Amino acid sequence: xxxxxxxxxxxxxxxxxxxxxEFYRIELNGVDITGIFDIDLxxxxxxxxxxLTHDVYSSGLHSNDITVEEDIGSPWETLMxxxxxxxxxxxxxxxxxxxxxxxxxxxxxxxxxxxxxxxEGAYRNKPRSIEKIVWxxxxxxxxxxxxxxxxxxxxxxxxxxxxxxxxxxPFRTKNDEAYYEIPYGVxxxxxxxxxxxxxxxxxxxxxxxxxxxxxxxxxxxxxALLNKGIPGCCVRDGVITLSVLRSPQxxxxxxxxxxxxxxxxxxxxxxxxxxxxxxxxxxxARKSREFNGAFMNCEAREKTGKLPEIFSFLRNDSNNIQxxxxxxxxxxxxxxxxxxxxxxxxxxxxxxxxxxxxxxxTECDLxxxxxxxxxxxxxxYKPFEIKTLRLIISQTYI
Numbered sequence: 595x596x597x598x599x600x601x602x603x604x605x606x607x608x609x610x611x612x613x614x615x616e617f618y619r620i621e622l623n624g625v626d627i628t629g630i631f632d633i634d635l636x637x638x639x640x641x642x643x644x645x646l647t648h649d650v651y652s653s654g655l656h657s658n659d660i661t662v663e664e665d666i667g668s669p670w671e672t673l674m675x676x677x678x679x680x681x682x683x684x685x686x687x688x689x690x691x692x693x694x695x696x697x698x699x700x701x702x703x704x705x706x707x708x709x710x711x712x713x714e715g716a717y718r719n720k721p722r723s724i725e726k727i728v729w730x731x732x733x734x735x736x737x738x739x740x741x742x743x744x745x746x747x748x749x750x751x752x753x754x755x756x757x758x759x760x761x762x763x764p765f766r767t768k769n770d771e772a773y774y775e776i777p778y779g780v781x782x783x784x785x786x787x788x789x790x791x792x793x794x795x796x797x798x799x800x801x802x803x804x805x806x807x808x809x810x811x812x813x814x815x816x817x818a819l820l821n822k823g824i825p826g827c828c829v830r831d832g833v834i835t836l837s838v839l840r841s842p843q844x845x846x847x848x849x850x851x852x853x854x855x856x857x858x859x860x861x862x863x864x865x866x867x868x869x870x871x872x873x874x875x876x877x878x879a880r881k882s883r884e885f886n887g888a889f890m891n892c893e894a895r896e897k898t899g900k901l902p903e904i905f906s907f908l909r910n911d912s913n914n915i916q917x918x919x920x921x922x923x924x925x926x927x928x929x930x931x932x933x934x935x936x937x938x939x940x941x942x943x944x945x946x947x948x949x950x951x952x953x954x955x956t957e958c959d960l961x962x963x964x965x966x967x968x969x970x971x972x973x974x975y976k977p978f979e980i981k982t983l984r985l986i987i988s989q990t991y992i
Contacts, residue, residue: 596976600706601703601704602701602702602703602704603701603889604699604701604820605622605624605625605699605700605701605702606622606624606699606750607624607625607671607885608624609623609624610622610623611702612732613697613702613709613711613735614631614633614709614735614910615713615735615736615737615738615739615743616633616738616740617632617633617642617708617735617740618630618631618632618633618740618742619631619633619742620632620711620742622644622700622711622737623771624983625654625683625700625713625935626642626656626659626665626683626698626699627642627657627711627733627808628641628642628656628683628902629641629642629658629691630675630730630742630866631852632815632853632868634870635679635868635869635870637764637813637815637868638764638865639659639763639764639815639822639868639904640657640761640762640764640817641762641764642655642657642824649705650773651902652857654744655681655682655760655762655833656760657761657762658733658744658746658759658760658761658895659681659682659683659732659759659760660680660681660682660719660729660748660758660759661679661680661684661725661758661759661760662679662680662719662722662727662752662755662756662757662758663676663678663679663680663758664676664677664678664679664680664722664756665754665755665756665840665841665842665843666842666843667756667842667843667974668842669840669842672798672842673946675953677757678722678835679713679919680888681866681935682698682715682717682727683715683731683955683983684697684753684931684991686768691754693853695716695717695718696715696716696717696718696724697715697716698713698714698715699713699714699715699780700712704739705763705799705868707736707737708736708737709734709735709736710733710734710735711731711732711733711734711959712730712732713731713733714729714730714731716727716728716729717729717978718977721846722752722754722755723752723753723754723755723757723847724750724751724753725731725750725752726749726750726751726752726753727748727749727750728748728749728750728755728960729746729747729748729749729750730746731744731745732744732745732746732749733746737824738799739886740863740866740867741820741866741881742866742867743863743865744865745857745858745861745862745863746759746838746861746862746864747861747862747878748837748838748839748856748859748979749858749859749860750858750860751857751858752841752855753841753843753855754842754843755840755841755842756837756839756840757837757838757840758835758836758837758841759835759836759838759839759862759864760792760833760835760836761819761833761866762832763808763832763833764816764832765808765810765812765813765830765909766831766832767808767809767810767811767832768917769785769832770785770829770830770832771783771784771785771807771829772785772800772808772827772829772834773805773807773808773809773873774801774802774803774804774827775801775802775803775804775805775806775879775882775942776801777798777803778802778918778934778978779934779935779936779978780873780879780936780938781936783800785798785828785830786798786800787914798804798828798830799826799827799828799837800827800828801825801827802825802827803822803825804821804879804882804885804886805818805819805820805878805879805880805881806818806819806821806827806834806881807819807822807831807873808829808834809872809873809923812889814870814871815868815869815870816868816869816871816872816873816875816876816878816884817868818866818868818873818876818878818881819834819836819864819865819866820864820865820866820867820878820882820885820886821836821861821863821864822838822862822864824837824838824862824864824888826838836862838860838862839860840855840856840858841855841857847985851953859860865885866977868905873937874913874914874937874939877913879916879917879937883916884911889895892942893940905945906946906947908920908931908946908947908985909945909946909947910933910943910944910945910946911943911944911946912942912944913933913940914926914935914936914937914939914941914943914975915918915933915934915935915936915941915943915975916933916936917931917932917933918932918933918934919923919931919932923962923984924962925962927984927986928984928985928986928987929984929985929987930962930981930982930983930984930985931982931983932980932981932983933945933973933980933981933987934975934978934979934980934981935975935977935978935979936978937938938977938978940974940975940976940977941974941975942972942973942974942975943972943973943975944971944972945983945985946981947972947985949952954984955984955985956983956986957973957982957983957984958982958983958984959982960982961983962982964984
């Protein structure tokens with residue numbers, strides 16, 4: 595989305611700022627995000643707070659905070675609990691001095707269709723084998739868009755270090771339960787404490803395909819963090835964390851793994867959404883797929899005829915059912931699509947496409963052999979069921 599900025603504000607430490615669209619308000623203390631407020635819910639969905647227990651990833655976290663921590667291990671496991679962890683926004687001050695080359699600056703840019711917060715900084719800690727971390731974050735509120743969009747760029751060189759992005763919630767679920775998307779479904783999992791001291795031990799992250807979400811059962815709303823290719827997620831002590839970069843190594847090891855260091859420039863995109871009710875009420879699965887989908891355009895020849903204001907080649911009427919893929923049939927007889935039930939609930943769905951009046955929709959197996967040869971007006975799905983469907987398209991449209 596192109597934007598011509600009409601106003602720019604440089605943020606100063608110690609001052610309070612805020613900006614908002616129709617759905618969210620972002621609050622800052624100096625250069626740090628202290629709160630994300632959902633205007634419709636009239637609730638904070640992320641806010642700075644002190645830890646809820648003594649066991650926390652980092653105290654006093656801000657929203658979208660970048661934290662660094664020690665990472666002793668290999669690409670497959672973490673061998674030791676980190677003894678060093680700090681926020682790049684608030685690094686430790688030792689002997690009245692900040693780390694060398696450290697700075698954090700922030701500006702807010704206003705335009706007609708969007709408001710953008712830009713935070714930039716640098717950090718170095720040679721005693722911890724961190725040669726450099728140069729970073730830039732964008733936080734964007736678009737007009738008429740009900741999500742908070744984030745983009746983080748990191749250029750770094752380090753050993754035995756992990757970088758995480760953190761979002762403290764104003765609530766904590768029972769046992770830090772959260773919903774993690776998996777292929778063709780979603781699963782509710784409790785947090786697990788990292789097991790260290792031996793090999794083949796994971797570091798406490800669960801995989802999340804496109805989103806991780808937490809449901810506030812007391813106030814009946816959900817907060818979800820959508821991601822583009824950031825599968826390492828953790829919900830612990832009421833903090834949603836994305837693990838974005840690692841450079842694991844082992845102490846006193848003659849062989850350290852080539853390629854384990856994710857050095858250089860990296861870009862991460864993610865988005866925060868919230869809504870009243872549970873996952874299904876906010877249609878989080880669809881929003882996460884839309885967030886990960888790229889717009890495609892192609893040149894079209896001028897044709898006669900009229901199209902309605904809203905037109906879709908293919909659509910279905912149930913929020914529970916997602917269409918995950920479309921391909922031409924191997925026998926060239928129509929189009930094959932894959933659909934599945936998303937939230938673990940019995941559902942029914944109807945497929946509608948532009949040639950439906952003339953040609954049927956039939957169910958088939960994975961080898962594209964028809965299971966039944968009669969057209970179904972509505973399809974019944976079991977929880978998390980996957981279906982393969984054949985759409986016969988008349989030659990006029992191919």
